[in-house]
Amino acid sequence: MKRTPLEAWIAGKLPGGAGTLTEQLERYQLRKLRETVAYARDNSPFYRHHLSPLGDNPVTDLRDFASIPFTTASDLRREGTRMLCTSQDEIERVVTLQSSGTTGPPKRLFFTGEDLETTIDFFAHGMATLVEPGRTVIIFLPGTVRDSVGDLLARALDRTNVKPVIWGPVHDAAAARTEILKHRNPCLVGIPTQILALARGDLAGSIPRGWVESVLLSTDYVSGAIEEELKRLWGCRVLTHYGMTETGLGGGVECEAGEGYHLRESDLYTEIIDPVTGVPLPDGEEGEVVFTTLTRRGMPLVRYRTGDRARLVTVPCPCGTPLKRLGRVQGRIETEVLLKEGRRLRMSALDEALFPIPGLLNFAAEVVSREGSDHLHLNLHTVAGEEETVARGILPALITADTTGAFFRDKLLVLGNITFSPAEWSGTGVAKRQILDRRGLK
Ligand SMILES: [Zn+2]
The missing domain is CATH 3.40.50.12780 (ANL, N-terminal domain)
Structure with missing residues (x-):
């Protein structure tokens, strides 16, 4: 290694x-x-x-x-x-x-x-974990503005003789897949739920397994379930990056050990x-x-x-x-939702429980108060036609997952409404995902 x-x-x-x-x-x-x-x-x-x-x-x-x-x-x-x-x-x-x-x-x-400059230098060296000179990196992060994260990454790659393609956040999955197929064995850099949607929503299998060489997921939190699914579907290496604007956009990156x-x-x-x-x-x-x-x-x-x-x-x-x-x-x-007995529900727990469900592309979650209990409401974004199948899988997944099972078995949380987002919805983009706590509202 x-x-x-x-x-x-x-x-x-x-x-x-x-x-x-x-x-x-x-x-x-x-x-x-x-x-x-x-x-x-x-x-x-x-x-x-x-x-x-x-x-x-x-x-x-x-x-x-x-x-x-x-x-x-x-x-x-x-x-x-x-x-x-x-x-x-x-x-x-x-x-x-x-x-x-x-x-x-x-x-x-x-x-x-x-x-x-210090960030560009960090990106140039950090990316060497994922990509060798002569390869292409497709950047599914904002990059049109000078000195935005995508622009800094592209300038870093230029220095190491890697070809950057700035695409931006994914709004049209089919067009993004066509771009991926234009480059042999590219490395993709993007937002976890958006890259998951590119892979899972590819029902025609237009991107063959083995085509994508590596993926770097970058956000505040990356679910292990998404990482595993990308490895399974594409047979590629998946590493993650941690950073925020305050760290200078780049913060840290995994090595091959992941x-x-x-x-x-x-x-x-x-x-x-x-x-x-x-x-x-x-x-x-x-x-x-x-x-x-x-x-x-x-x-x-x-x-x-x-x-x-x-x-x-x-x-x-x-x-x-x-x-x-x-x-x-x-x-x-600050976004953890406090349940009874001082137990805390985290978005990461929901991610680990729900993203293993095939056909699920993204979801939004909120906790509301109904008749003295805390109810979890979910809005699902699924592969077209899979709405009902995914919805049926939600409760069993929540109950059996290590991360959320105890909340439901101990009746700290009840699964409430499940709704569906329009098919064209492409997630929250670059915004950080969080559980909305609406218990104070009537
Ligand atoms: Zn290491």
Whole structure:
């Protein structure tokens, strides 16, 4: 098995010195954390105030660092340009994120050209896991806007002699399949439910097994069930990427082992904290992912709470690298629906239970209150003509799945209405999928 190409890439950024790669990386990260804190305080009105409790004490070890206050999504919404560390003239790209269901100001993230360059560099090296020079990558992510994720990925591939084709999110599955067939053994990069719909909805079998060489799924959460189905239908390798706008669009990517993300540790320092107490958790324990940017110039983020639930894997990666691994992200903490007895329903649990049902392409879920019980309502998007068959499979799947069975057997949740979305609906696109909690509504 090939080692993650990120190891050599990260090692090349370290100044060297004594000790193992892990020791060198820790020294580098501590120095960069110290520099980032000083840079943020010196250059941004927000951080000058936010980090003032530190006084003049420098961060001397990672324990000190754990006492620094967090930054959050609401800081981004409220503070806006007060978090900037450069003049606006130096900003090359602003990403505006309007979170679903809220009316407050959007999150805005600012990147200098130098910041974007570090992401392109990460993409160029990370993609070497999946694709060799001379091959084609079809990008089913937004890419028409300069410096959008698809555009940055395409520029990264150009550098490594891989041909990028920017297609964008899939709105017309037949046209997307025709494009896939134009390129011999392509690698596809896209949103999990959209790539699943390309494979499962291909009833005529227009894409033969073995045609697609590899798939990279990129989103906040990738269901293992979707990954397995793509491997089964197409016989291809499937790896996943973890990242968000705040991490600089790229965050981490799996190696050939496919067992957790190797992170861009020369640009990001990652912690896992207890989401309630804020205390850092030992490696291996599941909690909230928090990261600090180490090289960001425009808008550095210090101990930024992502709201994502995951763990750092303690077992060494089968690929042989000493780099850390972040386990599969289990979805967003704030979108978990609290049921009776303090039990929590996650979208990831529904995904693992339902995506194994043949013919299901996507679904939307909401929890409502009816006569004192919590009911789960589902809206299904299925392969045409398969609506009734899929609907009949839902309850047995929910009851037998490891992830959801106990909720239904213990009567914490009752399956309510099942409805169907129009056949042409192509999912939620790039928006993150979540369970809507409508129990407060009449
Ligand atoms: Zn690995």
